Amino acid sequence: MSMRCPRKGCKNNAEIHPLYGVLPCKACQQVGADIRAGRKFEFANVSKSNRIQIQRDKHAGDMLQPFIGNKPNQEFFERYPEKVNVYGVRDELKKL
Numbered sequence: 001m002s003m004r005c006p007r008k009g010c011k012n013n014a015e016i017h018p019l020y021g022v023l024p025c026k027a028c029q030q031v032g033a034d035i036r037a038g039r040k041f042e043f044a045n046v047s048k049s050n051r052i053q054i055q056r057d058k059h060a061g062d063m064l065q066p067f068i069g070n071k072p073n074q075e076f077f078e079r080y081p082e083k084v085n086v087y088g089v090r091d092e093l094k095k096l
Contacts, residue, residue, distance in 0.1 A: 072096070 003014045005025040012025035023029070064076040072089040074096050084090050 003016070003022055004010070005012045005014045005028055006022060007024050007028045010025060010028055012027060014025055015023040015029070017023050061076075061079045064073060064079060066073055066076050066083065066087055066089075072087065072092050074093065077084050077087075077089065077093055084093065
């Protein structure tokens with residue numbers, strides 16, 4: 001059984017691996033290897049990923065929206081209490 005390479009525009013026969021199944025042809029695998037060879041690291045090291053997570057936690061509020069549907073977002077106004085009067089939602093927040 002012969003299958004075509006799964007890469008777009010390639011007409012070569014695919015490699016069939018007993019564990020991984022259909023793989024790109026040898027030529028396409030070589031192109032991928034050439035791209036990976038230019039990278040210094042394949043995965044982020046631990047210190048970098050921890051630093052990124054700390055930044056995500058610190059700036060998570062930047063993504064909060066003042067309204068969810070037509071109701072004020074209580075979490076947004078707890079984080080930014082000075083904006084309650086700007087949006088005029090003091091009475092609605094008291095009901096929540």
